[in-house]
Amino acid sequence: MAYSHHFWSSIKNVAVERMVQEALRCSSVVSILDTDVEEQIFSPEFAEQLKNIKLPATRLELLVKMLRKTIREYKNTNKVAAEKYEELLRKTLEAYHERKEALSAEEASATQSEAVSAIIDEATRQAMDLLRQLGEDKESSRGLGLTFEEKAFYDILIYLRDKYNYVYGEDKCVGSLIINDKCRALAKKIKELIDVQSSFTDWLNNQKFRADLNKKIYFCLRTEGYPPEYNKEVFDQVMEQVEHFKTYAGD
Numbered sequence: 001m002a003y004s005h006h007f008w009s010s011i012k013n014v015a016v017e018r019m020v021q022e023a024l025r026c027s028s029v030v031s032i033l034d035t036d037v038e039e040q041i042f043s044p045e046f047a048e049q050l051k052n053i054k055l056p057a058t059r060l061e062l063l064v065k066m067l068r069k070t071i072r073e074y075k076n077t078n079k080v081a082a083e084k085y086e087e088l089l090r091k092t093l094e095a096y097h098e099r100k101e102a103l104s105a106e107e108a109s110a111t112q113s114e115a116v117s118a119i120i121d122e123a124t125r126q127a128m129d130l131l132r133q134l135g136e137d138k139e140s141s142r143g144l145g146l147t148f149e150e151k152a153f154y155d156i157l158i159y160l161r162d163k164y165n166y167v168y169g170e171d172k173c174v175g176s177l178i179i180n181d182k183c184r185a186l187a188k189k190i191k192e193l194i195d196v197q198s199s200f201t202d203w204l205n206n207q208k209f210r211a212d213l214n215k216k217i218y219f220c221l222r223t224e225g226y227p228p229e230y231n232k233e234v235f236d237q238v239m240e241q242v243e244h245f246k247t248y249a250g251d
Contacts, residue, residue: 041070042135047128056120063127064093067134074138078152079244080159085134092130096123136176143177144184147191149245154180154187156241157226160234166227186224193217194242214239 053059067089075082099119103112141151158180161168169182197213218235221227227234 041066042131042138056117056124060120060124060127063124063131064089067127067131070131070134074134077149077245078155079241081137081152081155085130085137088130088133089127092123092126095126096120140177143174144179146184146187150187150191152241152245153190153238154183156238157183157186160237161227164227164231164234166229168226168228182224182226186220186226189220189224190217190238190242193220194246213242217242 050059050063053062067085071082071085071089074085096119099122100116103115103119138148141148144151144154146154157168158178161183169180172179172181193213193216197209197216217239221235221238222230
């Protein structure tokens with residue numbers, strides 16, 4: 001009795017799915033999924049845990065899940081920085097899927113298997129590099145002389161300056177860090193204003209307190225000459241980061 005290609009593909013898919021499910025039950029995977037992202041995901045021990053997972057596709061899938069998890073948590077405090085890593089991860093996965101789809105159906109199975117393995121290995125290497133960059137980014141507040149929360153405002157100030165192409169302060173490169181003293185000082189002032197307003201309860205739902213903080217931040221930005229020429233979009237995006245910070249990380 002002849003079986004169709006679709007039949008054998010279905011059998012193969014079921015077998016692969018069973019292997020993946022079995023792998024997901026192994027202690028290494030469970031241990032990693034339970035990892036406290038803020039404390040452990042950037043450690044050498046996390047990389048060692050990943051190595052214990054024998055199936056390359058499962059290792060990559062798990063790494064992507066953990067990256068998405070830590071980016072999502074980072075976004076609660078620092079929206080603009082997290083969005084940069086979201087985009088880098090999206091491009092990495094897009095390239096991975098494009099390379100897999102480009103494999104010719106005419107290739108011999110052994111050759112195709114080797115090609116798939118190479119594609120998975122490359123995507124895993126890129127994802128690990130992205131994880132390293134994200135860890136360095138989160139730690140960079142120390143090198144900037146800022147708290148983790150102040151860095152969120154420093155990042156939005158640098159991002160908007162570059163987006164709208166205006167000059168504000170002078171950048172100094174210290175290793176991989178870009179240090180701008182004017183943006184650093186302004187980020188601290190914005191955070192100070194928020195801290196004062198935080199002493200009032202139910203800040204987000206109180207229009208009077210919100211309007212008062214908006215006014216204070218507006219005058220702070222104008223006094224500090226940020227941006228050099230008034231730009232409502234810049235002010236609105238700074239305030240968007242302020243409200244995002246208060247919503248997710250300011251409690």
